[in-house]
Amino acid sequence: MAWPSVIINIKNMMKGPIAGVEYHFLFVGYGTVSGAERELTVVDASTDLKEALSSAGDSLLTTVMAAQLNGGSEWTAGVMVLDQADDWKDAVRKANETASFEAFVLDFPAADKTLLEDAIAMRTELKNALGRETFAVCCLPEIDNTDATNGETWEAWLAKSVAIVDGVASQYITVVPSVHADGSTLGKYCGRLANQVDASIADSPARIKTGSVVGSTDFLTDKDGKALALSVLKTLESNRISCPMWYPDYDGQYWTTGRTLDVEGGDFQDIRHIRVAMKAARKVRIRAIARIADRTFNSTPQSEAQAKLFMTQDLREMALTGNPGEIYPPEDDDIQIKWVNSTEVEIYMAVQPYECPVKITVAIYISQGDKA
Template structure:
C-alpha cells in the first residue's frame, strides 16, 4: 500500500533575454577629480561635476563621444593619477563593470604599448571569458617642428610590424579624434555590424572646419590622411564638394589577410561570443546535450538562437535594413563529440558585404529612337 504524492518542479529552459554590453565603452585617462573611481555616465551627466571644471584630454574625449553617440549613450569613465599604471586601472575596472571596449585617452608612444593592450585583451578573455577591444591614441603633429611628411613617417614606426587584432589606434590630429570615433561606434541608430565610415549615419559632430597645420603652415590633406590609413591608423576624412566631415575605417592591427582588420567584423564575432557563452554554461552536465542524432539536432537549434536574433532584418516602405549577420544555415553550427565528456561546437557567423569603394561608369547612348 502507498499514499498518493505529487511533485512539481519549476524548470528553467533558458529562453529569456540575453544581456548586452554592446556600445558601452570604458574610458580611462589622467584626471584630478574622482580619481580611481569608475563613474557611470549618460547624456545627462555634467562632466564639469564628475571630471572637474578644468580641461583635460580625458574630459575632451568623453565629451566628443557624448556628442557623437546620440541618444541613449552610456559609458564608464575612470580618471587615474599620473603614477597609476593603466593596466592596474583596467584590472580594477574589470571587477566592477563590463564593457565592449576600453578607450585609453592618454597618448601612447611606442609599439610596445599596443602589444601590452593586445596582451591585456587576451588576459581579460582568459580570466573572465569577456571579449573586449582597445582604442588608443598617438600625438598630433608638432606645428613648430614637423611637416606632415615627417609626422606621418614618425607615426608609421609605431604600428609597423605590430599584430594586434584587438587594438585600434587614432592620431590626435584635431584633438578630439579618439572620442569622436568612440562615440560614432556607440551610435544606437546603427548596429555593431556597421562601419563608422557609413555616410548615412551623418557627419561627425564637433569642430572640424579648422584643419590642423604643420610647421610649414600647410593644412592636413587627404593625401596624408590616406597615408595614415595605409599605416593602419583610424582617421577622419572628407569628400570633395560634399559638406561635412566623416570617418574612414576603424582599422584593427590584424595581420594581412586576417579576418579582423576592421572593427565591425571584430564587434560582430565578439557579440556572438557574449550571446552564446551563457547558453553554453547552461548545458554543462546536462544530458539533454548528448551524442545522439536527436540531441545534436535539438542543440543546434538551441545554440543557433543568438544567430537568428542577430540576423533579423526589417523592411520599411520597400527598404530593407539588414540584420547584423546573414541568417544562419543548417551547417552554421557543427557539434562534435571527442569523447564521452567533451564536446566541441563550431559556429560560423557571416556578415553582409559593405560598399566602401564604389565605381560608377557613365556612357552616352547616342542611338536614335
C-alpha cells in the same frame, strides 16, 4: 502503489535574453585625483560631464565629451580618472570588477608600440581571467607644430606615426591619429562606434547615413602652417590606422573604415567584423555554460539537433537586429558539433556579416539608341 499526488516543477529552459555590453566603452585617462581610491564613474547622454568628471584633465574631458556628442541619445560609458603615477592597467582591472565593457579606450598617445602591445596584453588578460570579449582603442601623438624651427612637417609626423603601428598584430585593437585642433579625434571615433541610435555594431564608421561627425572639424596644421591633406590620411589608412576624412564637393566630415591591426589577409581587418564575432561569442558563452554536465546534451542525433537550435538562438536574433540584420540568418551548416571524447565537445559556428561597400565605382556611358 503510489500515493495519489501532483508534483509541479518550474523548469528554466534558458531561452531568455542575455544582456549585452555592446556600445558601452571604458575611458581611462589622467586628471587630478586625491586619496588612494580610483573609482569608476558611469555616465550617459544626459550627464553633465564637466560636473561628473571635475577631476579629469583637459584631454580626458575633451575625449569623453566628444564621444558623448557623437554617441547619440542612448550613449553610456564608464570613466576612470587616474594620477600620472598610476598604472592604467590596474584601472582597467578595477573597472572590470564591477562592470563589463565592449572596449576600453586609452586617452594618452602611444609614443611607440609598447603601449599598443600592452593594450593587447590587457585585452588577453581580461579574456583569460574573466572570459571577457573586448577590444582596445588607442591614439597616436599629435603633430608638433609649436616651433617653426624644430617642429614637424606632415611628412615627418606621418613617418613617425606609421612606425608606431608597424609590426603590431592583433584584431583586438584599433588606432586613431590625433589630428583635430581641439584634441577630440579619439572621442569622435569612439562616439561614432558607440552610436546605437544611428548605426549598429555591424556598421562601419565610414557609413555616410550615420551623418557627419559632430563637433569641431578643424584640423591641426604642421610647423609651416600647412593644412592636413587627404593624401596624408590615405597613407595612414593604408597602414591600418582609422582616420577622419572628407569628400571634395560633399559637405561634412566623415570617417574611413574602422581599421584594426589585424594582419594582411586576416578576417578581422575591419572593426565591424570583430565586433559582430565578439557579440556572438559573448552570447554563446552563456548558452554553453548553461549546458555544462547536462546529460540532455549528448551525442544522439535528436540531442545534437536540439543543441544546435539552442546555441544559434542568439545568432538568429542578431540576424533580425537592424535592416538588414547584423549578420545573415544562420543556416544548418553554420554550426557543427564534434565530440572529442565522452566528456568534451567542440562546437564550430560560422557568423557571416553582410557585404558593405566602402568603394563604389560608377560607369557612365552614352546611350545612342532611339527612344520609343
